Amino acid sequence: MAESRLESVPVKLIDPGNRARKDYKDIASLASDIKRRGLIHPIAVMEKDEGFLLLAGGRRLVATRQAGIPEIECKIFPPGLDELEIKSIELMENVMREDLDYADRVFLEREIFLLQQKIHGIKLSTSPDAPGVSQTDVANMMGISREKLRQDLELAETMDRFPGVEWKTLKNRQEALKLQTNIERVIVRQEAVKRFEQEVGTTQQEKYIKRIANSYIVGDFFELVKQIPSNSIDLVEIDPPYAINLEKLKKKDGIGEYNFNEDGYNEIDGEEYASFMQNTFRECYRVMAPNSWLLCWFGPEPWFNSVLTWLRNYDFIVRGIPCVWVKPTGQTNSPMRHLASAYEMFFYAKKGDPIINRQGMTNTFQYPPAPPTSKIHPTERPVELMADILTTFTGEGSRILVPYAGSGNTILAAYQNKMTAIGFDLGSLHKEAYIARLTNAIAI
DSSP, X not given: XXXXXXXXEEGGXXXXXXXXXXXXXXXXXXXXXXXXHOOSSOEEEEEOSSSEEEEEOHHHHHHHHHTTOSEEEEEEEOTTOOHHHHHHHHHHHHHTOTTOOXXXXXXXXXXXXXXXXXXXXXXXXXXXXXXXXXXXXXXXXHTSOHHHHHHHHHHHHHHHHOTTBOGGGSSSHHHHHHHHHHHHHHHHHHHHHHHHHHHOSSSHHHHHHHHHHHTEEESOHHHHGGGSOTTOEEEEEEOOOOOSOHHHHHTTOOOBSSOOOTTOOOOOOGGGHHXXXXXXXXXXXXXXXXXXXXXXXXXXXXXXXXHHHHHHHTTOEEOSOOEEEEEEEEEOSOTTTSOOXXXXXXXXXXXXXXXXXXXXXXXEEEOOOOOGGGOSXXXXXXXXXXXXXXXXXXXXXXXXXXXXXXXXXXXXHXXXXXXXXXXXXXXXXXHHHHHHHHHHHHTO
């Protein structure tokens, strides 16, 4: 930027010009503060033939006038600045404001970056003396790291590409960066799904893989289960919403038409949970074979006794001793008041009198959780765990129903152990992630 000098000039000699920012808020408070403490940061002006043109600091100028102070300290730039340089100085002033939200800031940083390139050209060499400006140069000018500027430039482009996302509802830049990462994952998955649909289907193995993909069906379980014949399923694995954290989960919603939040999860209101679970048990009982198993995961607090009662009300034979998935580490939101929980439970219930496939097993299954970096569903359980559970209760050739498929790992575990499976889920994004996982596994 051009050289400047610092001095005080009469307020009446400053022309505010055509300002980019016109919504000056709380002028009276700022005027009172300037009266009491003086001006902390000078405004920027350019010399003219008569007087000065305001470049940056419009709110401070208005407040100083309102306070009745005749002079104001200014950073004075020489005359002859072109429009791009004037605009750049104003934008640089605005980016220093503390009241900018993250979205306004990233767009402003991009505008400054593009404007500096327009003024000075694009630096094509890594030499410090090379003409033009680079991301590093502009980042240094704004007092931020090159990495932050790079991230913000990419974030601004993503926000432009997906205007349907309610970016302004996110709390801060970190939430926006996380959502951006999730959007990128979704795009990769969608491309994998397209490739899968185009390339799979010629050999016997590919047809088999496509059958596994098509075993995951997007839709409402209560509608689609009507197409399943009665007395046809050997084992049902139910991993329903737990109805234990609805209010917190609701706060994660509101991302607009494009639900790219990886934590997206269809929770059930506690007041509706009894009806939801009993309807699930009723439909499952109808389609289950005369001697078959039902496995139902649940949140023990507060649903242990309720789930047990609902199962028995629908003629399932079930003991009050559940199976337990034991994890090596636990979680708690209140470490000062509660021990970390390192387990999850499921009841195993009978229709008729089926026989346990792997007799002599205990009711505990010890597996680490799915790694967070590879999870495609917030309540995903590892395939190895689900394979162990399925083969404990039933054997090869069994028909498995998964009313709430989630990550699809139960479906995968069933096919890996020479069973057939069908699962339903409301989330198309979860199925896309499931198919992408299949695609990567067979490397088509």
